[in-house]
Amino acid sequence: MAFAIPKETFSGKVFEVTIGTDRTAVFGGENVLPFHAFEGSVPHRPVIAYEVQDIVPDDWPETVKKVYESVSGDPVTWAKYCQDTLNAKAIALRLLSTHPDRENRSPEDAAKTVKDVLAAINVPLIILGSNHVEKDSSVLVAVSEAAKDKNCIIGKAQEGNYKTIAAAAMANNHKLIAMSELDINLSKQLNILITQMGFDKEKLITDPMCSALGYGLEYTYSVMERIRLAALTQNDATMQPPMLADVGMYVWKIKETQASESELPLWGSLAERGITWEATTAASLLMSGAELLIMRHPEAVKAVEKFIDELM
């Protein structure tokens, strides 16, 4: 008798999500564990979005800051550069300037930035607030309206502000990121609360909260893995939205991506170290089930795309 490779099949399936209107991006849709195409169907590659900020990224380490030196003064130029030169499949615009501790820019200002960026690009746009619970609830409402019918992803809705943000995303036909803090049960609860408002569960993206390699990555990994298992083995619809790994912002603030070679000669080349750190963190989270990544360094993105090529 010939040897038959044992296959694990599941009753559940991850929702397929399409973003953008002109050039679109699609992710999710699989009914197997990450990259287990031999057991079922993996119809789409994970999507990597390039992160762009509405403020000069003074706090980014040199390795990644200098890549965008000539464009980072203006989010429109920066976004166009990612699309046209780096071949970004999606852009993630982080409206960091709206944070009360930064420039505290108004929701109207943010809405204008979003309109300008949307006018300049044709790839899908992910619009992120500054992760300030109160401020985001006004900023993300304004930008949802400004981007009406552009099929963007709005984020991030959290326990403390999901109502207004989900309502705005729903009214303006966007997808929505629901973020909870590294707790699978709270992640499920937030998805339930948002869908109880009438928001379509198939338009949600779950963000279980990212972390960098060496800084709690295993917690994110484990929560993601359990979310995906609940989606597949328990056919739990509240856990079937695709997952986001917001990698860049967690990686490019840790010591390993910043400490100089003279300070820590044993750690090797700083530039290589930072890029490797971002790529490794991203690759790990792909293995645990992320379908959408937000990253910063083009070399890290390239490495991860190659990694995906090999696994698909």
Added chain:
Amino acid sequence: MLIIGEKLSIIAKRVREAMMKRDKGPIQEIATRQWKEGSGMIDANIGPAEDGGEELMEWMVTTIQEVVPLPICLDTTNYKAIEAGLKVHNNEWGRPLINSTSNDPERFPMLELAAKYNSQIIGLTVGKGGLPADAEERAAIAAEIMARAMEYGVPLEDIFLDPLVLQIATSQDHAMKVIDAIKMFKEMNEPPMKTVVGLSNISNGCPKHIRPILNKYYFIMLMNAGLDAAIADAHEMAEAMQEKQLVDDILAGKKIEDAEKMKVIQKTLDVIMNKTLYAHSYLEM
């Protein structure tokens, strides 16, 4: 099934205030209610009680036993407070229960007290380090506690093994591990070891309206596994007993008449058995 009335805990504001003011009224009222509702013992939880613990435990034991003809479960980590409580305990109404010893060397002296005062004692199956990972680890710790009890001269019949119930909201997979541990504990001696749980910790951190639901159905599952005693709310447990047949029917795969009740019980059992992922709104799904 022995219900150890749980409401007299320093964590509850009203009880704490009464303890601090030495106001017998609320303490006796709660103890009396727990007794009337079916408790066979009353838990007196005074917390770590580092200052004045001896005098407080003494006062609690006498205050409760003044109105309620039941033994007391002495619940504190303060060794001296336990001893003070044991000294004044009225054994005419049954033998007291020390809550608790464990595999942490700091808790070994509790066994000395059990031997000296002929008290029963809870053996909490945790060590000095982290929480037990599964049923097997709980059983291994139980074996160590049993061996140590014999060294100290405490008969195994006087030990209640406690597998440590964890919160379903954060440690869902432990709900069944605890049930498995109860079954394993029962097999560790002949006659079988006695077992106890601090039941309501299962629903700690859950919304108020679902706490009794989780407590009740988890209790029935533990009971089916052979549980002997629970530190619990006697009123809730009386309700649980009324619903036991329904729960058993559903566990056996039968349908029950009340469709609404069926849904609530089925969803709760699924959460306990880790078949669906817990969320605060699980009943609404």
